[in-house]
Amino acid sequence: xxxxxxxxxxxxxxxxxxxxxxxxxxxxxxxxxxxxxxxxxxxxxxxxxxxxxxxxxxxxxxxxxxxxxxxxxxxxxxxxxxxxxxxxxxxxxxxxxxxxxxxxxxxxxxxxxxxxxxxxxxxxxxxxxxxxxxxxxxxxxxxxxxxxxxxxxxxxxxxxxxxxxxxxxxxxxxxxxxxxxxxxxxxxxxxxxxxxxxxxxxxxxxxxxxxxxxxxxxxxxxxxxxxxxxxxxxxxxxxxxxxx
Numbered sequence: 001x002x003x004x005x006x007x008x009x010x011x012x013x014x015x016x017x018x019x020x021x022x023x024x025x026x027x028x029x030x031x032x033x034x035x036x037x038x039x040x041x042x043x044x045x046x047x048x049x050x051x052x053x054x055x056x057x058x059x060x061x062x063x064x065x066x067x068x069x070x071x072x073x074x075x076x077x078x079x080x081x082x083x084x085x086x087x088x089x090x091x092x093x094x095x096x097x098x099x100x101x102x103x104x105x106x107x108x109x110x111x112x113x114x115x116x117x118x119x120x121x122x123x124x125x126x127x128x129x130x131x132x133x134x135x136x137x138x139x140x141x142x143x144x145x146x147x148x149x150x151x152x153x154x155x156x157x158x159x160x161x162x163x164x165x166x167x168x169x170x171x172x173x174x175x176x177x178x179x180x181x182x183x184x185x186x187x188x189x190x191x192x193x194x195x196x197x198x199x200x201x202x203x204x205x206x207x208x209x210x211x212x213x214x215x216x217x218x219x220x221x222x223x224x225x226x227x228x229x230x231x232x233x234x235x236x237x238x239x240x241x242x243x244x
Contacts, residue, residue, distance in 0.1 A: 001062060001065065001066050001069065002066075004058075004062055005059070005062050005063075005066065005120060005123070006123065008055055008058050008059045008062060009059065009120065009123050009124055009127060010127060011051075011055055012052065012055045012056065012059065012124075012127075013124075013127035013128065013131060015048060015051050015052045015055060016052070016131070017131060018048050019045075019048050019049075019052070022041065022044055022045060022048060025037070025041055026038070026041040026044075026045070029041055053244070056243060057240055057243050057244050059120075060239060060240050060242075060243035061236065061239075061240045063116060063117075063120055064235070064236040064239050064240065065236055066116045067112050067113050067116045068229065068232050068233065068236060070111075070112035070115070070116065071108055071109065071112040071113075071229075071232075072225075072229050074108045074111065074112060104198055183231065183234055183235050183238055186231045186234075187228075187231045187232065187235060190224075190227045190228045190230075190231050191228055193224055193227065194221075194224045194225055194227070194228050197220060197221055197224045198221070201217050201221065
């Protein structure tokens with residue numbers, strides 16, 4: 001999945017380069033009032049836009065799926081029953097070992113989600129910065145055109161504001177649909193049940209340890225976490241459709 005993410009982000013960056021290069025012949029055709037060249041450039045735009053659409057959808061799916069896979073793998077990674085780590089934790093005298101149920105849930109979520117977002121964002125920014133430096137900074141530096149940098153900043157700010165408003169209008173309406181509400185309600189219910197099961201195990205840890213019931217409790221927790229994973233699979237698909 002990491003290799004696929006790198007490939008998709010790299011391909012998206014290259015497609016953006018092609019889209020930027022497309023602007024010159026398109027507006028040249030407009031200025032010349034060349035109808036045939038104008039129609040041909042519209043065809044080129046449709047091809048580039050179709051490729052970018054597929055890549056963006058693939059990236060959205062890979063992003064959400066990576067978080068799910070990492071979280072599932074993190075929750076499945078646990079110490080062996082022979083270590084009795086959960087039973088010994090309350091007597092270790094450290095604040096960071098209190099309430100392990102909440103920490104297991106929240107730490108796993110934050111670790112996987114933030115790590116994935118940070119990694120993908122860093123990769124995208126690296127590609128974008130390299131291309132921006134090659135296409136904008138170097139020409140501006142060579143020609144000493146300070147006004148070009150000013151226009152670039154104004155255009156960038158304008159684009160960010162418009163994109164934010166557009167996304168709030170469109171994505172906001174889609175996110176408020178009943179299907180999205182149903183999935184979020186189901187997600188919070190499953191996560192609450194998982195946290196409750198973790199709390200129950202934590203409260204009864206002495207009896208579980210004395211009776212040697214770690215395997216049975218782990219099976220119940222695996223079943224509970226599987227419910228969280230199942231609803232997240234549906235959220236992944238819904239997020240991908242929203243991106244499309």
